[in-house]
Amino acid sequence: MMPTPIDDLSLLRAEIAAVAARMIAQDGADYASAKRKAALQVLGERADAANLLPDNAQIEDAVRDYQALFLADTQPARLLALRQAALQVMDALAEFSPYLTGAVLNGTAGEHDDIELQLFADSAKEVQIYLLNRNVTIDISETPHFKGARYDPVETVSFLWHGEGVHAELYEKHDLRGALKPRADGRLQRADAATVRSMMTPPTSPQDPT
Numbered sequence: 456m457m458p459t460p461i462d463d464l465s466l467l468r469a470e471i472a473a474v475a476a477r478m479i480a481q482d483g484a485d486y487a488s489a490k491r492k493a494a495l496q497v498l499g500e501r502a503d504a505a506n507l508l509p510d511n512a513q514i515e516d517a518v519r520d521y522q523a524l525f526l527a528d529t530q531p532a533r534l535l536a537l538r539q540a541a542l543q544v545m546d547a548l549a550e551f552s553p554y555l556t557g558a559v560l561n562g563t564a565g566e567h568d569d570i571e572l573q574l575f576a577d578s579a580k581e582v583q584i585y586l587l588n589r590n591v592t593i594d595i596s597e598t599p600h601f602k603g604a605r606y607d608p609v610e611t612v613s614f615l616w617h618g619e620g621v622h623a624e625l626y627e628k629h630d631l632r633g634a635l636k637p638r639a640d641g642r643l644q645r646a647d648a649a650t651v652r653s654m655m656t657p658p659t660s661p662q663d664p665t
Contacts, residue, residue, distance in 0.1 A: 464506075464507065467497065467498070467507055468507065468508065468509040468513060469509070469513075469517075470497050471490070471493045471494050471497050471498070471507070471508060471509055472493075472509040472513045472514045472516070472517040473517050473520075473521070474492075474493035474496055474497060475489040475490050475492070475493035475509075475514050475517065476489075476514060476517035476518040476520065476521040477521055478492060478493065479514070479518050479563075480518055480521045480522055480525070480526060480563075480565055482567070483565075483566075483567025483568070486511050486514055489514070490508060490509070490511075490514060494507070494508055512638075512640050512642070515561060515563060518563045519562070519563055522563065522565065526565065529565075529566075530564075530565050533564065533565055533566055534559070534562060534564050534565075535655070537559045537564050537568065537570060537619065538555075538559055538651060538654070538655055539655075540570060540616060540617060540619045541555050541559055541570045541572070541651065542648055542651055542652065542655075543616065543617070544570060544572065544616050544621055545572065545647075545648045545651070546648065548572070548574060548582070548585075548623070549648070551574040551575060551576045551581070551582055551585075552574065552575040552576075552628075552631060552647075553572050553573070553574050553623075553647070553648065554572065554573045554574075554575075554634060554645035554646060554647055555570070555571070555572060555645060555646050555647075555648075555651050556571045556572065556573055556644065556645045556646075557570075557571030558571070559571065560643060560645065560646055560651070561642065561643070569619065569620030569621060569622055570616070570619055570620065570621045570622070571621075571622050571623075571624075572621065572622070572623040572624070573601070573623070573624045573626060573634065573645055574623050574624065574625055574626065575626050575627065575628050575630060575631045575634070576625065576626075576627070576628065577627070577628060578627075579609075579610040579612075579625035582612060582623065582625050583595070583612060583625075586612065586614060591614050591616075592614060592615075593612045593613065593614045594612070594613045594614070595610055595611070595612055595613075596610075596611050596613065597609065597610060597611060598611040598622075598624045600626075600630075601624075601626075601630075601633075601634065601644075602630070602633055609624050609625055609626055610624075610625045611623065611624045611625065612625065
């Protein structure tokens with residue numbers, strides 16, 4: 456049977472996703488730049504054809520596949536260490552309703568990844584003052600609002616926590632209502648500390664009958 460155009464398109468997207476996944480896992484590239492560079496490598500002059508590009512969910516799956524094949528001896532331990540560190544930060548910042556996002560949440564975090572949080576407070580200054588009063592050195596930047604381009608970017612504080620990089624996006628409390636919706640594909644967008652702890656607890660196996 457001859458391959459159909461749909462089959463060819465699926466293969467192209469899978470190839471781009473695989474190349475992008477390697478860049479993300481090996482070099483710490485972000486999804487947008489990895490997708491762009493991978494498309495250029497695979498498609499050449501057709502790299503700007505948006506209909507040929509995989510979505511982020513497909514790239515995320517390709518990162519998991521790459522890690523399972525090439526990083527199975529190191530990535531799980533790195534992920535566990537990052538989740539443990541994330542929980543420590545979340546406990547310290549509990550009054551700001553912290554939620555974990557990004558690669559540490561979805562399980563694809565590796566050696567190049569930092570901890571990504573979303574905090575919800577009456578004002579961004581509250582969080583900044585809280586950290587500065589505890590002698591935490593912070594850098595301030597901006598991140599696009601998770602609700603989309605119609606909303607103003609939010610301030611983001613970046614700092615080190617016991618040697619791990621942390622980037623905390625600072626939202627207003629009312630933003631929390633929209634923060635709890637799942638992604639369109641059903642995957643978690645963010646998780647509170649209790650959810651993260653449950654992800655780290657191995658399932659109990661039933662005892663053998665005696």
